[in-house]
Amino acid sequence: MNDIFGSVIAIVAILSTIALPIGLGVYFALRTANHKHKERMEMINQGLMPPSDDKEIPNRLKTLKNAVLLIGVGVGVGIGILIVKILNLREDEGFWVIAPIVLLFLGISHLIYFFMSKNHNENEVD
Incomplete structure (x- = not known):
């Protein structure tokens, strides 16, 4: 019983340190992209030209x-x-x-x- 409990704790610890930050990063990246898309679509619906996403020339x-x-x-x-x-x-x-x-x-x-x-x-x- 202690071996199984110890294995579960190890798996949860590994998932907490690796999978949780990666999962949260992906979630917030997708959420930000979706928010940007909605904002751009609203600007287009109102007849405004959204700012371009051109990257600056590196210095x-x-x-x-x-x-x-x-x-x-x-x-x-x-x-x-x-x-x-x-x-x-x-x-x-x-x-x-x-x-x-x-x-x-x-x-x-x-x-x-x-x-x-x-x-x-x-x-x-x-």
């Missing part, structure tokens, strides 16, 4: 900034780990080497992005 400079910053963080972590391995430091000492190097390369990548975007903006003006 290429924002993508460039994210790419340059992530490259800077990756290079900083890589070089920091390499220095920790070369100097044969412990983990708690390694943090104090890796963190400043990551911040240094993050700053360098910000400068690189600044000069890249400056050149990009100058080209757009001309």
Whole structure:
């Protein structure tokens, strides 16, 4: 009896943590889509033109900034780990080497992005 009860509790726990959030997400997504559709149909019935669902053009400079910053963080972590391995430091000492190097390369990548975007903006003006 205890084995069956324990199995039921395990199944309910798994369903609660996985199926419930997914089910609620699907329910609210369908409900929102249905509400949008009804709203658009009402606007059309009243003779109004509903706003278009065209997606905005992504900002290429924002993508460039994210790419340059992530490259800077990756290079900083890589070089920091390499220095920790070369100097044969412990983990708690390694943090104090890796963190400043990551911040240094993050700053360098910000400068690189600044000069890249400056050149990009100058080209757009001309």
